[in-house]
Amino acid sequence: MQLRPTQSTIYDLVRRGLSSNTSKLVRAQEQTSSGRRILRPSDDAAGTSVAMSLRRQIGNLDSFVSATSNVRPQVDQAAARLEEASGLMTEARELIIQGMNGSLGADDREQIAAQIELVYGRLLDVANSQSGDRYLFSGTATNTRPFEVQNVGGEQRVVYQGNKDAQRVLIGRETSLLVSASGEELFASYDYTETRYGSLSGIAGGTGGDSGYGYESLHIRQDGTSGALQAGVAFSALGTDTVVGDRALVVDAATRSVQLGGGAAFPIPNPTTSNVRVVDENGAAVHFDFSAWDGSSFTTTVTGAASLSLDGANYTAVTLAETNLQLVASDSGNVIHVDTTGLVRAAREQVTFGGTPNVFDTLQGIVDDLRAGDSTGRPEMVSRIGGRLREFDRSQSDLLLGLGKLGATSKRIQTSEERLQNLSVELRGLVSNVEDADFSETALDLTRAEQTLQLAQATGARIIQQSFLNFLR
């Protein structure tokens, strides 16, 4: 049926046209001014879901970034502190090398010792460094000062107080990154070797498991020399014998010399004296009284008895046949097992337990060695410092290893941060694709809406002006 137009149909039509075009214009204007295509979920429900899911992914990434960007300064700070430590250790190493020079006088050694002590102090500061309130090198026990000087078994030792755990942050749903290194790993890394002994006395490790930490002194005491001496020669009580075990003793009247084991031949003084020190190839000494020598030659075997002690108090006599003799230090509780079959002379041997002491103890030991240089004897001092230098070098490489790890962590944080940020930017781009208005399109929409509205206004004005009335006159 042909619709019969009426006044109100016409007016309604014009009104509707104007209002729908105006709302189109408003919408286009809204999109242009906000720059967004989806202003409320109902504008595009599917698009909203997509945009929200993308935003959620961005949120996930952002929270990972928030962890990494917050942790990176700490990692970098830790790495910087370790580099400082590494520099200090290089400095210390030079000083140690200087100190190993056996010809140094006590004053020079004291000076070097003092310098090493300074380095020690600075290194301890570094190891205890903090970022804000947190200790950088105490594992996850970040409120605990990692290295404390404590009295352990009567000695001042630096003891690690932190734990072995490392702080972690999540950089992916199932990926966590270790962002700290424990101080133990860096400065007190257990390097589990066997118990080591000094090389003076010929003592060696037994088969049993040892238990101890740091250093001990093994006292090898000479308990008297015996043997069937002839020709009026006797043992002298005027010197301290150090020989342990059996030695051949040759008194040769023809060369007027006396020889112990494979040692050099010593001339018998003339006139004879009551204290002739004879040393064997190992440096073990026996003192003889030649004052009543009748001048004849003889050959015999002298035997030095010995007993061992780890604490200098409780001595265990040895038969030199023990392959696994257990010694316990009553003060520290340390336990070692020794093989006495190679024992040749009395000495105070330095026992280094498996599990190196930390770098601080090593340095402290070197300082002590330097200061006690004269009483220990220079060759022994040099040998001791040499041993400690090897430990020190190991500590240094542990530190460098830790530094390398932290550097790698920092790098990894950086790359993952970059990756996360790139992803995030990419996702933001996708969100923008979904959510944001395409400016050329909205601008076009806006112009189109404007023109349509103007057209509607123009035509509306024309239509409503038309009336039969205009012509009735």
Place this chain on the structure above:
Amino acid sequence: MGSLGSEIGLRALLASRTALETIGHNVSNANTDGYSRQRIDLGTARPQNLRGLQLGAGVRADSVTRTVDELLNGRLVKQTGSLYRLDAQLTEMTSVEALLDEPGGEGLGALLDDMFSAFSALSANTEDIVYRTGAVQGAISITNRLHQVVDEVDQLQRDAQAKAGFLASDINIKAERILKLNQEVSKVEATGVPANDLRDQRDQAIRELAQLVDVTVREDSSGIVRIQVDGQLLVGAQSIHEMTVEAGDRGELTMRLDGASRPIQPKGGELAGVAAFAQGFVNDLRSELDNYARSLVLEFNRVHSTGVGLSGGFKSLSGESSVPDVDGDGDRRDSLLANAGFEFPVEAGELFVTIVDDASGDLRQVKLTVDPSRDSVGTFLDKLDAIPELSASLDGFGRVSVVSESGKTFHFGRPLDSRPDESGTFGGGHASATMPFNAPVSLPPGGTLQLQGATSAFTLTFNASSFENIAAASAEEIAQVINGDPGAIANSLRAVVVGDRVALQTGGTGSSETFSVLGGTALGALGWSAGSYVGQDVAVNVELSGEYSGSVNNQWTFEPSGDGVIGTTPGLSILVRDSSGALVSTLEVGDTYSSGTPLLVADGVSVSFSGGAVSATEGDVFTTNVIRDSDTSDILVALGLNGLFQGTDATTIGVREAIQRDPSLLAASATGAVGDSGALRDVLRLQSSDVDALGGSFGEFYSTLIGGIGFEISSTRSAAEVETFLVQSLEERRQSIAGVNVDEELVNMVSYEQAYNAAAQFLQVINQMEDEVLRLV
């Protein structure tokens, strides 16, 4: 003859005049709502038989009728109802949409991401109180936003209910008006004249009523309409049945018509739209928000309750939730956990309690099994209370309160016990003999065990009375008997429990410590081999490190493969088994092992041994718990212990007040170490992990919710657009029939004006004719 002419002329004048008046009425009502164009029906007057002819007697106005299509009006009424329902719904829903502020605004989605971001930042700086405050604020923002949304939604719901009330009174006014018009129409039409304008007014009132509520209209022969809503009479012939609306607490709207018992359910009109919004949409949204909030509480508290705050474990801890007295007998302790009325259910599972010694930092883990169908609130508390360092009770409000003894703290974290062999049953210094298999064991009642200690030989007796069931004696029960025996005490022999085994050992350590197992009737069942046992001077030190990354809780048992010295005996290995007895790992600790080197057991946990002798013959063993979730029973959540959130739905959810006051209580650590972020990492995993109750992650659920609302609104909008179009086209058709076209009226007016002039002219001619005749007279 003359009179007929005058008659015709007069009639013509009158008819044209009436027609012009009708046109005038039409033109004046061109813009009146609901006005129907009126038309004058002209007919010829009754012809007269004159002079043997039948002469036409002129024109006669028969009636004034309105042009109307009743069928079309009916359809319009119906369609108007659907349009206004959709429109009302749309208006209400758009306000919800606006308050959610999505997408891209500061809605819940963004706040949730912000919170996770703050937690993540905290995981990098667990000790920093600023970051802690940030994380707590993040959580508070979420709860505040939830409250705000729920409040606003509630307000919208109440507004909608109030609006329904206004609509009902509007409906009553319209109904009253229709009733009045009914009476007027019937009065007028009783005289046989169609009541055009009154009918127009009534039609208009009905259309307006249909905008408010969908109606069924029936007109009877006397011109009276009866109007029904949902099958019940609203407007009758004599009276109206007033509509009343009652509003309920949760958006319910009960609409009744006076005198009817059954409430009505309008399907169209604004009232239906408002009711659908208040009763359906808002409640759906609310229950989704409640579900979301409830899941937040449950999932976050699950993780948080097993975490440890900045200051370490607790000295005392109180639950947030009261245990209800379900059976009303005044005793809250007697109901089973399964039906104790907790907001969050308790599952069958286990709870690990860690006791920390403040001074030494040593920790002890106690595993409690929780079976909600067997354990009551009371028995659970007793289990907690049975831990020597703790006392647990219900306070006056029925909240659980746990207090530790001085010098100890406790938490529910999952630290790895770095020194798992505290009792020294694995190559320890004590002389020790450990059962080679797990309890429970079947002991002969009255069975004996003969031992030779340092000072004397003695015989232990296992009486059935010391056991719950001697045929299934537990390790704890056996140890209790041994430790209570005077002979054992005199010889300082003791029993310790390692996992589910009993180890018999001397009090002291060292190679001088010794005891012998001589025999006895219970010996076979206990598995100790007869012989003498000697302690050792060098104990094996066991150290665990790492973070357990397995997916389930387990207990690992470490046993040597044979007798030997770690680091020395070729081929010596340590076998690690899980709680089901399956081999987890075989660790080579023979001559190739340098003592102290950490060996990876499995799932991120490493173990190191110092050198020393271990013996399979003596049953050397140690166990350790590797924990993924230290509360698989969710009892901590149910009791509200150490949660992050409190409350159960979107209205009540809040960050636990203690944490708001003191952000250091926020649990970041899973192990108790300050720098550990295990609990935070678990929280962060919630950002993308699926939550059962939500059918997706928090974010997914929320976007689905928003997307759903958007979809609902946009589909309602397009439905409304379709309806608008339909109504418009019907309206156009109505207009095309009933509307006034002024031009048309003008044309008619000109035509009637000319007819009037012509009639006047005709009268004049007749008049002159008569005059002419009169002059003849």
